[in-house]
Amino acid sequence: MLAHLGTRTLTGVVVVVGVVTLTFLLVRLAPGDPVERLLGPTATAAQLAAQRRAFGLDRPVAAQYAMWLGRFARGDWGRSIATGRPVRALLGDAVPATLALVGTSLVLSYLLGLVVGAWQSRAGPRVDATLSMITVTLFALPGFWLGLMLVMAFTYWAHWFPAFGAAGLDADGLTGWSRLADRLRHFALPLTTLTLIGVGGAARYVRGAMRDVLGQPFVRTAEAKGLSPFHVTRRHVARNALIPVVTMLGLSLPALFSGAVFVEAVFGWPGVGRRLVEAVQARDYPVVVAATAVTAVLVVAGNLLTDLGVAWIDPRIRRGKGAA
């Protein structure tokens, strides 16, 4: 068990270092000069050179990489070229926002997905087909479009929820419950968008996994020895079906973070994804590299957590006997 987790952690570290290196190289090789963008078309050659020296952009790429990696590991992520703010502060604000959005949506998606998928696996063919059609459609919805449609319905028509940001303009003046209510109202639409898509995917996995397990001989045995259907579903089917579902949850994390990028961009949610999109559009190198690294770390950490979850559910892995 420990050896298994050790290997996975090591793999995760390799992935993160690989991502950071790749990002750094790609960004530096890209055309488009951030210094020219920052200083504008009126800057003289001398001013450009001075600014490049100030950012360390005049040195060879390898030297820049070594310098940057050393500082990165020490927690000094440099300053945003576009805004001048420290990158660490910029992303420090963004990570909790993204985690709140992605984490809540993940939990809700899989809870609802479990319910729908389990219902489908036991339902008659007509109910199953209808629910399948609904989950396929939900899963096919592009986040940015669904977001816009929800904004149209709930912001412009119904005037229920705000469409932009994480807090109202007057949020600083609010206290206690009204402040919390303001937060939740801003949270509603981005969360609903991500969760609706997530439920579609989760329910599809759960249905498939439950069906696979339902066909197994041990389920027939459990039914034959007279256990109640509830007991069979909960103890024998759900527990076994959870293993592929939790594995899938880990594998779907990159897609979830990808989806969050678009949803954050549509709703102006102040998370890592929105920062990344803004930084890419402005060619803000330090922010792009750091935001990519942070996303990779979040994905790898999420994968480790799901590994732990699978081990917790599956005693064969927990006791080190399984060929995981």
Next chain:
Amino acid sequence: MRRLWRDRRGACSVAVLAIVSGAAGAGPLVSTGRPAAQHDIVATRFLRPLATDDSGSFHALGTDRFGRDVWTRLVYGARVSLAVGALAVLLSVLIGVLVGGAAGFWPGPVRTSLLALTDFVLALPRVVLLLLLAAMARPSATLVIVVLGLTGWMSVARLVHGEVRSLAARPFVEGAVALGVSRRRVLVRHILPNALTPVIVSAALGLGNAITLEAGLSFLGLGVQPPTPSWGNMIASGRDTLVNAPWVAAAPGVALVLVVVACTLLGDALQDALNPATRYLPHRLPP
């Protein structure tokens, strides 16, 4: 194939894809033929769906803020979106088959390094990579195809790798080797054609994915550039007019969802039709 037709999902999704690509192909016949045409902007902008303007032209899906016919743009956008998606999937299948085939056929360092590479790219959030690559050059349709192709080959590679490994141990491959056929020829002529079945399923699913991602990139302004219509940049342009002209953003989104659902269902139906393991299982489980 017959099995696919008997599956209602398969037949419906093929029909949807055929209609959409047919309309896209026959662009000038089913629309005004000029997706960027503007007339009197003030008089023809934001016309509601099913409206007829002063010059007598009928707009089935209304017009956008420049008075351009939304239906025509939708049809021409379908050309771009479908072509970009299909070419991107073709590219990723090509890369995936090469990588997976090599990894499955040559054990040792080749396999280890290729599988490690696959797992590595698989662990990255694809959109982050897409944003990075798309931001590096001037946005264009070609760039989107290349970028989507380069970030979408991993599942194909894994599938092909597994198939090739199991096929390589089969008697007909041993027979070919015993007859003195070169290793490369064994791989290309005897193994790969047999390993391609699951790739078709993966390609159908990948097409839906690629079309969605193209739309996403174009939505963020990093993909196909206006005035060339693509579903993504149509949704982006409709974003500012959600209040007074919701149809501008709604129409391309509905088309997008229809096509992606059709791709997913086609993938599911193909999977059931091609996979002998599920083929003989009863569809309905005992109660």
